[in-house]
Amino acid sequence: MDTNQMPPEMKTISGFSKLSKRGKIKWIVENFFKDPENVMRELMSYWVQNEEQQKVLDGFSENTISNFVLPYGVAPNFLINDQMYCIPMVIEESSVVAAASHAAKFWMNRGGFKAEVISMVKEGQVHFIWPGKPEILRELFPKLRRELIEKTGYLTENMRQRGGGILDVELVDLTDKEPGYFQLRGKFDTRDSMGANFINTLLEEFSQHLKLFMSQQKQLPDNWQEVEVIMSILSNYTPECLVRASVSCRVSELDQAIKDMDGETFARRFYLAVKMAHWDPYRATTHNKGIFNGVDAVVLATGNDFRATEACGHTYASRTGQYASLSDCRIDEDTFHFWLDMPLAIGTTGGLTSLHPMAKRSLELLGNPNAEQLMQIIAATGLAQNFAAVKSLVTTGIQKGHMKMHLVNILTRMDASEREVKEAIVYFKDKVVSFQSVREFLDVIRNNPPENQQILA
Numbered sequence: 343m344d345t346n347q348m349p350p351e352m353k354t355i356s357g358f359s360k361l362s363k364r365g366k367i368k369w370i371v372e373n374f375f376k377d378p379e380n381v382m383r384e385l386m387s388y389w390v391q392n393e394e395q396q397k398v399l400d401g402f403s404e405n406t407i408s409n410f411v412l413p414y415g416v417a418p419n420f421l422i423n424d425q426m427y428c429i430p431m432v433i434e435e436s437s438v439v440a441a442a443s444h445a446a447k448f449w450m451n452r453g454g455f456k457a458e459v460i461s462m463v464k465e466g467q468v469h470f471i472w473p474g475k476p477e478i479l480r481e482l483f484p485k486l487r488r489e490l491i492e493k494t495g496y497l498t499e500n501m502r503q504r505g506g507g508i509l510d511v512e513l514v515d516l517t518d519k520e521p522g523y524f525q526l527r528g529k530f531d532t533r534d535s536m537g538a539n540f541i542n543t544l545l546e547e548f549s550q551h552l553k554l555f556m557s558q559q560k561q562l563p564d565n566w567q568e569v570e571v572i573m574s575i576l577s578n579y580t581p582e583c584l585v586r587a588s589v590s591c592r593v594s595e596l597d598q599a600i601k602d603m604d605g606e607t608f609a610r611r612f613y614l615a616v617k618m619a620h621w622d623p624y625r626a627t628t629h630n631k632g633i634f635n636g637v638d639a640v641v642l643a644t645g646n647d648f649r650a651t652e653a654c655g656h657t658y659a660s661r662t663g664q665y666a667s668l669s670d671c672r673i674d675e676d677t678f679h680f681w682l683d684m685p686l687a688i689g690t691t692g693g694l695t696s697l698h699p700m701a702k703r704s705l706e707l708l709g710n711p712n713a714e715q716l717m718q719i720i721a722a723t724g725l726a727q728n729f730a731a732v733k734s735l736v737t738t739g740i741q742k743g744h745m746k747m748h749l750v751n752i753l754t755r756m757d758a759s760e761r762e763v764k765e766a767i768v769y770f771k772d773k774v775v776s777f778q779s780v781r782e783f784l785d786v787i788r789n790n791p792p793e794n795q796q797i798l799a
Protein backbone atom coordinates (compact mmCIF):
# COMPACT_ATOMS: atom_id res chain seq x y z
CA MET A 343 0.00 0.00 0.00
CA ASP A 344 1.22 3.57 -0.67
CA THR A 345 2.28 4.80 2.77
CA ASN A 346 0.81 8.23 2.04
CA GLN A 347 -2.63 6.66 1.68
CA MET A 348 -2.54 4.76 4.97
CA PRO A 349 -5.27 5.58 7.47
CA PRO A 350 -3.82 8.04 10.01
CA GLU A 351 -4.17 5.62 12.97
CA MET A 352 -1.61 3.29 11.39
CA LYS A 353 0.98 6.02 11.58
CA THR A 354 0.45 6.99 15.21
CA ILE A 355 2.19 5.43 18.19
CA SER A 356 2.38 6.00 21.92
CA GLY A 357 5.54 5.28 23.86
CA PHE A 358 7.76 5.85 20.79
CA SER A 359 10.46 7.52 22.87
CA LYS A 360 10.70 4.40 25.07
CA LEU A 361 11.53 2.11 22.15
CA SER A 362 15.15 1.14 21.56
CA LYS A 363 16.92 2.88 18.69
CA ARG A 364 16.47 -0.17 16.49
CA GLY A 365 12.83 -0.38 17.57
CA LYS A 366 12.26 3.23 16.57
CA ILE A 367 13.81 2.68 13.15
CA LYS A 368 11.81 -0.50 12.65
CA TRP A 369 8.53 1.26 13.39
CA ILE A 370 9.45 4.13 11.08
CA VAL A 371 10.56 2.05 8.11
CA GLU A 372 7.59 -0.28 8.42
CA ASN A 373 5.10 2.59 8.54
CA PHE A 374 6.56 5.15 6.18
CA PHE A 375 8.75 3.44 3.58
CA LYS A 376 8.11 1.09 0.69
CA ASP A 377 11.42 -0.70 1.06
CA PRO A 378 11.81 -1.15 4.84
CA GLU A 379 14.85 -3.41 4.89
CA ASN A 380 16.95 -1.23 2.65
CA VAL A 381 15.92 1.95 4.40
CA MET A 382 16.72 0.43 7.78
CA ARG A 383 20.16 -0.57 6.49
CA GLU A 384 20.71 2.90 5.08
CA LEU A 385 19.67 4.72 8.25
CA MET A 386 21.97 2.49 10.30
CA SER A 387 24.84 2.96 7.86
CA TYR A 388 25.11 6.54 9.11
CA TRP A 389 25.65 5.46 12.72
CA VAL A 390 29.16 6.24 13.87
CA GLN A 391 31.10 2.98 14.17
CA ASN A 392 32.57 3.87 17.54
CA GLU A 393 29.69 3.12 19.92
CA GLU A 394 30.88 5.56 22.57
CA GLN A 395 30.95 8.40 20.04
CA GLN A 396 27.48 7.51 18.80
CA LYS A 397 26.20 7.54 22.39
CA VAL A 398 27.49 11.09 22.77
CA LEU A 399 25.64 12.17 19.62
CA ASP A 400 22.47 10.35 20.69
CA GLY A 401 22.57 12.21 23.97
CA PHE A 402 22.20 15.64 22.36
CA SER A 403 18.60 15.26 21.31
CA GLU A 404 15.55 13.05 21.67
CA ASN A 405 14.35 10.23 19.43
CA THR A 406 17.67 10.07 17.58
CA ILE A 407 17.65 7.29 15.01
CA SER A 408 20.61 8.18 12.84
CA ASN A 409 22.99 11.01 11.97
CA PHE A 410 22.45 13.61 9.25
CA VAL A 411 25.83 14.14 7.64
CA LEU A 412 26.93 17.50 6.21
CA PRO A 413 30.27 18.33 4.57
CA TYR A 414 32.96 19.57 6.94
CA GLY A 415 35.34 21.76 4.91
CA VAL A 416 38.15 24.16 5.69
CA ALA A 417 39.10 27.56 4.29
CA PRO A 418 42.83 28.19 4.75
CA ASN A 419 44.87 31.43 4.53
CA PHE A 420 42.72 33.64 6.76
CA LEU A 421 44.92 36.40 8.14
CA ILE A 422 42.98 37.93 11.04
CA ASN A 423 44.63 40.48 13.34
CA ASP A 424 48.03 39.31 12.04
CA GLN A 425 47.39 35.64 12.87
CA MET A 426 46.86 32.91 10.31
CA TYR A 427 43.80 30.71 10.61
CA CYS A 428 42.46 27.71 8.75
CA ILE A 429 38.71 27.99 9.25
CA PRO A 430 36.41 24.98 9.70
CA MET A 431 33.10 25.30 7.87
CA VAL A 432 30.09 23.00 7.95
CA ILE A 433 27.89 23.78 4.97
CA GLU A 434 26.06 21.94 2.21
CA GLU A 435 26.02 24.76 -0.34
CA SER A 436 28.55 24.45 -3.13
CA SER A 437 30.94 27.35 -3.77
CA VAL A 438 30.76 28.78 -0.23
CA VAL A 439 34.02 27.29 1.09
CA ALA A 440 35.79 27.98 -2.22
CA ALA A 441 34.58 31.59 -2.15
CA ALA A 442 35.75 32.07 1.46
CA SER A 443 39.15 30.62 0.57
CA HIS A 444 39.54 32.93 -2.44
CA ALA A 445 38.54 35.99 -0.46
CA ALA A 446 40.91 35.00 2.36
CA LYS A 447 43.82 34.69 -0.06
CA PHE A 448 42.91 37.97 -1.75
CA TRP A 449 42.95 39.89 1.54
CA MET A 450 45.98 38.02 2.91
CA ASN A 451 48.02 39.93 0.35
CA ARG A 452 46.41 43.25 1.30
CA GLY A 453 46.93 43.32 5.07
CA GLY A 454 44.35 40.71 6.05
CA PHE A 455 41.22 41.13 8.17
CA LYS A 456 41.10 43.33 11.25
CA ALA A 457 38.55 42.44 13.88
CA GLU A 458 37.58 43.84 17.27
CA VAL A 459 34.98 43.02 19.88
CA ILE A 460 33.09 46.19 20.75
CA SER A 461 31.14 44.82 23.74
CA MET A 462 30.21 41.49 25.35
CA VAL A 463 26.91 42.16 27.12
CA LYS A 464 23.99 39.70 26.99
CA GLU A 465 20.46 40.26 28.21
CA GLY A 466 17.45 38.50 29.60
CA GLN A 467 14.09 39.48 31.02
CA VAL A 468 11.56 38.52 33.65
CA HIS A 469 8.23 39.57 32.14
CA PHE A 470 5.62 40.19 34.83
CA ILE A 471 2.27 41.73 35.58
CA TRP A 472 1.82 43.84 38.72
CA PRO A 473 -1.33 45.89 39.29
CA GLY A 474 0.14 48.73 41.40
CA LYS A 475 1.38 52.20 40.60
CA PRO A 476 4.63 52.27 38.58
CA GLU A 477 6.16 54.97 40.83
CA ILE A 478 5.78 52.70 43.88
CA LEU A 479 7.65 49.92 42.09
CA ARG A 480 10.34 52.38 41.02
CA GLU A 481 10.77 53.44 44.68
CA LEU A 482 11.12 49.84 45.84
CA PHE A 483 13.38 48.80 42.98
CA PRO A 484 16.87 49.81 44.30
CA LYS A 485 16.37 47.52 47.32
CA LEU A 486 14.99 44.72 45.13
CA ARG A 487 17.90 45.09 42.71
CA ARG A 488 20.45 44.78 45.54
CA GLU A 489 18.71 41.68 46.88
CA LEU A 490 18.47 40.06 43.44
CA ILE A 491 22.23 40.35 43.01
CA GLU A 492 23.01 39.25 46.60
CA LYS A 493 20.58 36.31 46.72
CA THR A 494 21.89 34.86 43.45
CA GLY A 495 25.52 35.21 44.57
CA TYR A 496 25.84 31.44 45.01
CA LEU A 497 24.86 30.96 41.33
CA THR A 498 27.24 33.60 39.99
CA GLU A 499 30.30 32.77 42.10
CA ASN A 500 32.14 30.70 39.46
CA MET A 501 31.31 33.14 36.69
CA ARG A 502 32.49 36.08 38.83
CA GLN A 503 35.78 34.27 39.41
CA ARG A 504 36.18 34.09 35.62
CA GLY A 505 35.52 37.84 35.32
CA GLY A 506 31.83 37.68 34.37
CA GLY A 507 28.49 37.67 36.17
CA ILE A 508 25.53 40.03 36.53
CA LEU A 509 26.38 43.49 35.18
CA ASP A 510 23.09 45.18 36.00
CA VAL A 511 19.39 44.69 36.61
CA GLU A 512 16.94 47.35 35.44
CA LEU A 513 13.22 47.84 35.90
CA VAL A 514 11.40 48.51 32.64
CA ASP A 515 7.91 49.98 32.66
CA LEU A 516 5.84 48.75 29.72
CA THR A 517 2.44 49.73 31.09
CA ASP A 518 1.82 51.76 27.92
CA LYS A 519 1.67 48.40 26.07
CA GLU A 520 -0.42 46.51 28.62
CA PRO A 521 -1.71 47.61 32.06
CA GLY A 522 0.62 46.25 34.75
CA TYR A 523 3.32 44.99 32.35
CA PHE A 524 6.87 45.39 33.68
CA GLN A 525 10.19 43.69 33.08
CA LEU A 526 13.24 43.00 35.15
CA ARG A 527 15.93 43.34 32.52
CA GLY A 528 19.22 41.66 33.45
CA LYS A 529 22.54 42.35 31.76
CA PHE A 530 25.18 39.66 31.94
CA ASP A 531 28.76 38.91 31.02
CA THR A 532 29.10 35.17 30.44
CA ARG A 533 32.78 35.23 29.43
CA ASP A 534 33.66 32.27 27.17
CA SER A 535 30.33 30.48 27.40
CA MET A 536 27.30 31.38 25.33
CA GLY A 537 25.63 31.52 28.72
CA ALA A 538 22.05 30.56 27.92
CA ASN A 539 21.77 28.21 30.92
CA PHE A 540 23.51 30.64 33.23
CA ILE A 541 21.20 33.50 32.24
CA ASN A 542 18.00 31.47 32.28
CA THR A 543 18.79 29.98 35.70
CA LEU A 544 19.43 33.46 37.10
CA LEU A 545 16.25 34.87 35.59
CA GLU A 546 14.12 32.10 37.08
CA GLU A 547 15.76 32.78 40.44
CA PHE A 548 15.07 36.52 39.97
CA SER A 549 11.41 35.76 39.34
CA GLN A 550 11.14 33.70 42.56
CA HIS A 551 12.79 36.42 44.55
CA LEU A 552 10.65 39.11 42.97
CA LYS A 553 7.49 37.29 44.14
CA LEU A 554 8.90 36.82 47.64
CA PHE A 555 10.07 40.44 47.84
CA MET A 556 6.67 41.83 46.86
CA SER A 557 4.83 39.48 49.24
CA GLN A 558 6.91 41.00 52.07
CA GLN A 559 5.75 44.58 51.30
CA LYS A 560 3.03 44.55 53.93
CA GLN A 561 2.58 48.35 53.68
CA LEU A 562 1.06 47.83 50.18
CA PRO A 563 -2.58 46.87 49.47
CA ASP A 564 -3.03 43.06 49.45
CA ASN A 565 -3.30 42.68 45.67
CA TRP A 566 -0.11 44.77 45.17
CA GLN A 567 1.79 42.19 47.19
CA GLU A 568 1.29 39.70 44.37
CA VAL A 569 3.24 39.48 41.16
CA GLU A 570 2.24 37.37 38.19
CA VAL A 571 5.38 36.25 36.40
CA ILE A 572 4.55 35.44 32.79
CA MET A 573 7.98 34.20 31.75
CA SER A 574 11.69 34.42 32.45
CA ILE A 575 14.01 33.96 29.49
CA LEU A 576 17.18 35.29 27.94
CA SER A 577 16.90 37.47 24.86
CA ASN A 578 18.59 36.20 21.71
CA TYR A 579 18.83 39.83 20.65
CA THR A 580 22.25 40.90 21.91
CA PRO A 581 23.06 44.22 20.21
CA GLU A 582 25.67 44.86 22.90
CA CYS A 583 27.51 41.61 22.20
CA LEU A 584 29.00 43.14 19.10
CA VAL A 585 31.98 42.49 16.85
CA ARG A 586 33.40 44.38 13.88
CA ALA A 587 35.49 42.85 11.07
CA SER A 588 37.01 45.02 8.38
CA VAL A 589 39.35 45.10 5.40
CA SER A 590 40.85 48.03 3.57
CA CYS A 591 43.36 48.70 0.83
CA ARG A 592 44.32 51.25 -1.78
CA VAL A 593 41.87 51.38 -4.67
CA SER A 594 44.81 50.70 -6.98
CA GLU A 595 45.38 47.41 -5.13
CA LEU A 596 41.99 46.30 -6.45
CA ASP A 597 43.31 46.41 -10.01
CA GLN A 598 43.96 42.69 -9.82
CA ALA A 599 40.62 41.89 -8.20
CA ILE A 600 39.25 40.89 -11.58
CA LYS A 601 40.60 40.58 -15.09
CA ASP A 602 39.59 43.37 -17.46
CA MET A 603 38.32 45.75 -14.74
CA ASP A 604 40.41 48.52 -13.18
CA GLY A 605 40.40 48.98 -9.40
CA GLU A 606 38.47 52.23 -9.54
CA THR A 607 35.60 50.75 -11.55
CA PHE A 608 35.54 47.66 -9.34
CA ALA A 609 35.49 49.77 -6.13
CA ARG A 610 32.67 51.97 -7.47
CA ARG A 611 30.53 49.02 -8.55
CA PHE A 612 31.20 47.20 -5.26
CA TYR A 613 30.34 50.32 -3.22
CA LEU A 614 27.06 50.75 -5.10
CA ALA A 615 26.14 47.08 -4.62
CA VAL A 616 26.64 47.40 -0.84
CA LYS A 617 24.63 50.63 -0.73
CA MET A 618 21.82 48.94 -2.67
CA ALA A 619 21.61 46.47 0.21
CA HIS A 620 21.16 49.47 2.54
CA TRP A 621 18.41 51.01 0.42
CA ASP A 622 16.39 47.94 -0.54
CA PRO A 623 15.31 45.21 1.93
CA TYR A 624 14.84 42.70 -0.90
CA ARG A 625 18.49 43.05 -1.82
CA ALA A 626 19.53 43.33 1.86
CA THR A 627 18.05 39.92 2.68
CA THR A 628 20.07 38.18 -0.03
CA HIS A 629 23.18 40.22 0.78
CA ASN A 630 22.93 39.24 4.47
CA LYS A 631 22.21 35.63 3.48
CA GLY A 632 25.62 35.69 1.80
CA ILE A 633 27.17 36.89 5.07
CA PHE A 634 25.41 34.10 6.99
CA ASN A 635 26.73 31.54 4.50
CA GLY A 636 30.09 32.13 6.17
CA VAL A 637 28.89 32.90 9.69
CA ASP A 638 26.58 29.88 10.05
CA ALA A 639 29.18 27.49 8.64
CA VAL A 640 31.68 28.39 11.38
CA VAL A 641 29.01 28.66 14.06
CA LEU A 642 27.93 25.10 13.20
CA ALA A 643 31.47 23.74 12.95
CA THR A 644 32.23 25.05 16.44
CA GLY A 645 29.05 23.62 17.98
CA ASN A 646 27.37 26.98 18.50
CA ASP A 647 23.71 27.90 18.11
CA PHE A 648 23.14 29.07 14.53
CA ARG A 649 19.42 29.76 15.11
CA ALA A 650 20.35 32.24 17.84
CA THR A 651 22.99 34.01 15.73
CA GLU A 652 20.66 34.20 12.72
CA ALA A 653 17.69 35.54 14.72
CA CYS A 654 19.92 38.11 16.39
CA GLY A 655 21.65 39.18 13.19
CA HIS A 656 18.40 39.80 11.37
CA THR A 657 16.92 41.81 14.26
CA TYR A 658 20.11 43.87 14.34
CA ALA A 659 19.84 44.40 10.59
CA SER A 660 16.39 45.95 11.25
CA ARG A 661 17.45 48.18 14.12
CA THR A 662 16.74 51.47 12.27
CA GLY A 663 13.21 50.34 11.39
CA GLN A 664 14.19 49.10 7.94
CA TYR A 665 15.93 45.79 7.28
CA ALA A 666 19.35 46.63 5.78
CA SER A 667 22.82 45.31 5.07
CA LEU A 668 24.98 44.23 8.01
CA SER A 669 28.09 45.25 6.09
CA ASP A 670 29.07 48.66 4.78
CA CYS A 671 31.54 50.21 2.37
CA ARG A 672 33.32 53.56 2.01
CA ILE A 673 35.84 54.96 -0.45
CA ASP A 674 37.99 57.73 1.08
CA GLU A 675 40.27 59.47 -1.33
CA ASP A 676 42.00 56.41 -2.75
CA THR A 677 41.30 53.93 0.04
CA PHE A 678 38.63 51.23 -0.14
CA HIS A 679 37.05 50.24 3.21
CA PHE A 680 34.66 47.34 3.71
CA TRP A 681 33.39 46.23 7.11
CA LEU A 682 30.79 44.22 8.95
CA ASP A 683 29.25 44.90 12.37
CA MET A 684 27.25 42.08 13.86
CA PRO A 685 26.12 40.84 17.25
CA LEU A 686 27.31 37.29 17.94
CA ALA A 687 26.44 35.48 21.15
CA ILE A 688 28.66 32.44 20.92
CA GLY A 689 30.82 30.40 23.26
CA THR A 690 33.97 28.33 23.32
CA THR A 691 33.24 26.41 26.52
CA GLY A 692 30.16 24.59 27.70
CA GLY A 693 27.28 23.17 25.72
CA LEU A 694 28.00 21.41 22.46
CA THR A 695 31.35 23.21 22.06
CA SER A 696 32.85 20.89 24.67
CA LEU A 697 30.73 17.81 23.94
CA HIS A 698 30.62 17.40 20.17
CA PRO A 699 33.85 15.68 19.09
CA MET A 700 34.03 17.62 15.80
CA ALA A 701 33.26 20.95 17.50
CA LYS A 702 36.17 20.30 19.86
CA ARG A 703 38.42 19.59 16.85
CA SER A 704 37.24 22.77 15.12
CA LEU A 705 38.20 24.83 18.15
CA GLU A 706 41.56 23.06 18.28
CA LEU A 707 42.09 23.84 14.57
CA LEU A 708 41.46 27.50 15.42
CA GLY A 709 44.03 27.39 18.24
CA ASN A 710 41.43 27.07 21.03
CA PRO A 711 40.22 30.68 20.87
CA ASN A 712 38.30 32.38 23.66
CA ALA A 713 34.80 33.67 22.88
CA GLU A 714 36.06 37.12 21.83
CA GLN A 715 38.56 35.62 19.40
CA LEU A 716 35.94 33.28 17.98
CA MET A 717 33.56 36.23 17.48
CA GLN A 718 36.34 37.91 15.46
CA ILE A 719 37.00 34.79 13.40
CA ILE A 720 33.31 34.29 12.62
CA ALA A 721 32.79 37.93 11.66
CA ALA A 722 35.87 37.85 9.40
CA THR A 723 34.52 34.73 7.68
CA GLY A 724 31.15 36.44 7.17
CA LEU A 725 32.88 39.47 5.69
CA ALA A 726 35.04 37.29 3.41
CA GLN A 727 31.96 35.50 2.16
CA ASN A 728 30.14 38.78 1.56
CA PHE A 729 33.16 40.18 -0.28
CA ALA A 730 33.38 37.09 -2.50
CA ALA A 731 29.66 37.14 -3.33
CA VAL A 732 29.46 40.86 -4.11
CA LYS A 733 32.72 40.70 -6.06
CA SER A 734 31.25 37.98 -8.30
CA LEU A 735 27.94 39.77 -8.63
CA VAL A 736 29.44 43.08 -9.81
CA THR A 737 31.87 41.39 -12.20
CA THR A 738 31.26 37.97 -13.75
CA GLY A 739 27.92 37.15 -12.08
CA ILE A 740 27.68 34.21 -9.68
CA GLN A 741 26.41 31.57 -12.06
CA LYS A 742 29.81 31.07 -13.67
CA GLY A 743 31.32 29.72 -10.44
CA HIS A 744 28.14 27.99 -9.28
CA MET A 745 27.51 26.21 -12.53
CA LYS A 746 30.71 24.19 -12.41
CA MET A 747 29.70 22.77 -9.02
CA HIS A 748 26.13 22.38 -10.19
CA LEU A 749 27.38 20.50 -13.25
CA VAL A 750 29.45 18.14 -11.10
CA ASN A 751 26.43 17.54 -8.83
CA ILE A 752 24.23 16.70 -11.82
CA LEU A 753 26.91 14.40 -13.25
CA THR A 754 27.24 12.59 -9.91
CA ARG A 755 23.48 12.04 -9.86
CA MET A 756 23.73 10.60 -13.37
CA ASP A 757 26.52 8.25 -12.33
CA ALA A 758 29.05 9.84 -14.68
CA SER A 759 32.50 8.27 -14.78
CA GLU A 760 35.65 10.26 -14.04
CA ARG A 761 36.36 10.57 -17.78
CA GLU A 762 32.81 11.77 -18.47
CA VAL A 763 33.09 14.42 -15.73
CA LYS A 764 36.35 15.71 -17.20
CA GLU A 765 34.88 15.90 -20.70
CA ALA A 766 31.70 17.55 -19.45
CA ILE A 767 33.64 20.28 -17.62
CA VAL A 768 35.45 21.16 -20.83
CA TYR A 769 32.29 20.95 -22.94
CA PHE A 770 30.12 23.10 -20.62
CA LYS A 771 32.74 25.82 -20.10
CA ASP A 772 30.78 28.20 -22.34
CA LYS A 773 27.35 26.52 -22.36
CA VAL A 774 24.24 26.62 -20.20
CA VAL A 775 24.08 23.77 -17.67
CA SER A 776 20.71 22.10 -17.11
CA PHE A 777 19.58 18.56 -16.33
CA GLN A 778 18.36 18.26 -19.91
CA SER A 779 21.59 19.49 -21.52
CA VAL A 780 23.76 17.28 -19.29
CA ARG A 781 21.59 14.23 -20.03
CA GLU A 782 21.85 14.91 -23.76
CA PHE A 783 25.60 15.29 -23.47
CA LEU A 784 25.94 11.98 -21.61
CA ASP A 785 23.60 10.21 -24.05
CA VAL A 786 25.78 11.31 -26.93
CA ILE A 787 29.09 10.27 -25.45
CA ARG A 788 27.68 7.03 -24.04
CA ASN A 789 25.88 5.91 -27.20
CA ASN A 790 28.23 7.03 -29.92
CA PRO A 791 31.81 6.30 -30.74
CA PRO A 792 33.92 9.46 -30.50
CA GLU A 793 33.92 10.07 -34.30
CA ASN A 794 30.06 10.41 -34.29
CA GLN A 795 29.79 12.86 -31.42
CA GLN A 796 28.79 15.91 -33.53
CA ILE A 797 26.83 17.44 -30.64
CA LEU A 798 30.15 17.98 -28.92
CA ALA A 799 31.64 19.86 -31.80
Ligand code: MEV
Nearest residue numbers: 628629631632731732740
Ligand atom coordinates in the same frame (compact mmCIF):
# COMPACT_ATOMS: atom_id res chain seq x y z
C1 MEV B 1 24.13 32.65 -2.37
O1 MEV B 1 24.11 31.62 -1.42
C2 MEV B 1 24.51 33.96 -1.72
C3 MEV B 1 24.44 35.19 -2.63
O2 MEV B 1 23.14 35.27 -3.22
C4 MEV B 1 24.72 36.38 -1.76
C5 MEV B 1 24.50 37.72 -2.44
O3 MEV B 1 23.66 37.81 -3.34
O4 MEV B 1 25.15 38.68 -1.99
C6 MEV B 1 25.42 35.09 -3.75
